[in-house]
Amino acid sequence: MFTGIIQEKGEFVRKMKGNNKYQLEISAESVLKNVKTGDSIAVNGVCLTVVDFSDNYFRADVMPETLKATNLGQLARGDIVNLEQALRPDDFIGGHFVTGHIDDTAEVKKVFTEQNAKIIKMELSAEIEKYIVKKGSVAINGVSLTVMEIEDDLMTISLIPETWSETNLAALSVGDKVNIETDMLGKYIYKMLKREENQEKKSKISKDFLAENGFI
Known part of the structure; x- marks a missing residue:
């Protein structure tokens, strides 16, 4: 979970191909404070898992489908990306709840x-x-x-x-x-509204029917 408040602008370094997956390498600094392997970092809003890191970069696995469905697949060396660490229980929520799952x-x-x-x-x-x-x-x-x-x-x-x-x-x-x-x-x-609408269509008893007959 994230808040949509960007903590740092990182730089795309390279994309490395593995078995049925890719790794993205991103240069960063402040967003890596207190980070550990397995933590989540949002890259341009995409929730990625840190698999390797140092003081000035991190790497994350990414599936081919993610590259196709987001703009991560269009990144070129030197491109700037928005970075945010996952929300912690004691963090201030300055934006809104963001899942990191791109629609x-x-x-x-x-x-x-x-x-x-x-x-x-x-x-x-x-x-x-x-x-x-x-x-x-x-x-x-x-x-x-x-x-x-x-x-x-x-x-x-x-x-x-x-x-x-x-x-x-x-x-x-x-x-x-x-x-x-x-x-x-x-x-x-x-x-929820679509489900309610579909249920009303299936039933002969609708909200309008109940209202007309004095039930609501």
């Missing part, structure tokens, strides 16, 4: 400045657009953000200067892919 990627359509804010517009798939609401929470490349606007399949995010400078979102250009994790509470609520 989909989105394509950046526009990046521009509006007074002191940086605005990013990105195109979402229908699969995740249904979970996103205006003023709701979303994690983009692991960064906890508030949705400024959502219209059809286009989501707009506004970034304060601090977030812009302290994450890799400042390096985004039109056409880039970002990792998206929607708010898990929204997903649970959506599923």
